[in-house]
Amino acid sequence: KEFDIMFDNFSAATSYSGPAVIRLLRASCGQETHQELFSAPSSKQCFLFDNLAKLGFQENLLLNHDGKFDDFLGLLKEDGDLQAPLMSQAGLEQYQSAFDGSPIYRDKEVLTRWLGNRENAQDSSVVALYNTISLHDGNRIIRASGKVGLVSYKLRLKNLLDDLYDFFQTLKASKRNVVVMLVPEHGAGMRGDKMQIAGMREIPSSTIVHTPVGMKIFGENITRTGDTVHINAESSYLAVSALVSRILAQDIYSQKTFDPKVLTQGLPKTKMVAQNSGTTVMEYNNKPYVSLDGSTWSEYPTK
Numbered sequence: 001k002e003f004d005i006m007f008d009n010f011s012a013a014t015s016y017s018g019p020a021v022i023r024l025l026r027a028s029c030g031q032e033t034h035q036e037l038f039s040a041p042s043s044k045q046c047f048l049f050d051n052l053a054k055l056g057f058q059e060n061l062l063l064n065h066d067g068k069f070d071d072f073l074g075l076l077k078e079d080g081d082l083q084a085p086l087m088s089q090a091g092l093e094q095y096q097s098a099f100d101g102s103p104i105y106r107d108k109e110v111l112t113r114w115l116g117n118r119e120n121a122q123d124s125s126v127v128a129l130y131n132t133i134s135l136h137d138g139n140r141i142i143r144a145s146g147k148v149g150l151v152s153y154k155l156r157l158k159n160l161l162d163d164l165y166d167f168f169q170t171l172k173a174s175k176r177n178v179v180v181m182l183v184p185e186h187g188a189g190m191r192g193d194k195m196q197i198a199g200m201r202e203i204p205s206s207t208i209v210h211t212p213v214g215m216k217i218f219g220e221n222i223t224r225t226g227d228t229v230h231i232n233a234e235s236s237y238l239a240v241s242a243l244v245s246r247i248l249a250q251d252i253y254s255q256k257t258f259d260p261k262v263l264t265q266g267l268p269k270t271k272m273v274a275q276n277s278g279t280t281v282m283e284y285n286n287k288p289y290v291s292l293d294g295s296t297w298s299e300y301p302t303k
């Protein structure tokens with residue numbers, strides 16, 4: 001209900017964090033194959049944050065983890081072309097332990113610190129990437145020992161959503177002009193299916209890559225025309241890039257009003273094709289099919 005625009009049929013195109021964030025950072029060129037993500041793109045214009053930097057936006061990077069596992073920070077820099085240094089985490093209280101024992105910090109504390117830094121900064125325009133792993137499998141809440149599985153997930157989910165809601169209220173109170181795009185990495189596969197046990201994500205099934213993506217526009221002197229717009233068309237990262245571009249092109253803050261229907265009219269569509277290394281899932285005639293070798297296909301069991 002808080003969002004102005006919701007993508008109800010969005011494909012994250014992968015079931016792992018690293019490829020997901022690269023796909024977001026390279027959104028301006030649409031969907032590349034999994035292998036292409038780890039080499040130079042066809043054009044420098046593929047990089048969403050670099051495009052915004054050329055328009056005068058200062059890049060910010062904030063995480064609620066250290067970014068060391070699987071060289072996540074290196075991935076952002078090398079394959080996503082995000083050159084911003086990681087915002088300091090000094091003094092933050094550890095909230096969870098990741099599966100490898102590394103600290104995870106509370107989302108609201110990280111986001112509130114970033115906003116406080118913005119209040120004191122001289123940069124007129126900023127584009128920030130925040131990556132949270134509060135819902136990752138294997139996390140343990142420090143002060144909720146013994147709670148694992150679905151019980152732990154529900155508690156961590158409640159805390160995350162509460163933190164995001166509270167941050168939205170803080171943004172409203174700040175009266176700053178801020179656009180928030182919420183793009184989940186992937187689902188957790190908590191239920192499992194006939195192909196994969198619960199928690200397994202080797203195959204990027206349609207239920208795992210189907211993620212709720214939303215956009216919210218904040219500002220003291222801007223109002224929305226009409227209700228929240230729900231986009232039912234098949235969409236992915238290219239639509240996110242196009243939406244960001246339209247917000248800038250229409251200069252909504254100078255107009256003091258915006259119409260979500262106008263902003264979303266004719267956004268690019270992307271068929272559901274999801275890939276990990278060695279596996280591909282795609283929909284054909286409204287049915288999901290999986291290939292484990294790149295050449296033979298079988299219907300993915302949904303029941």
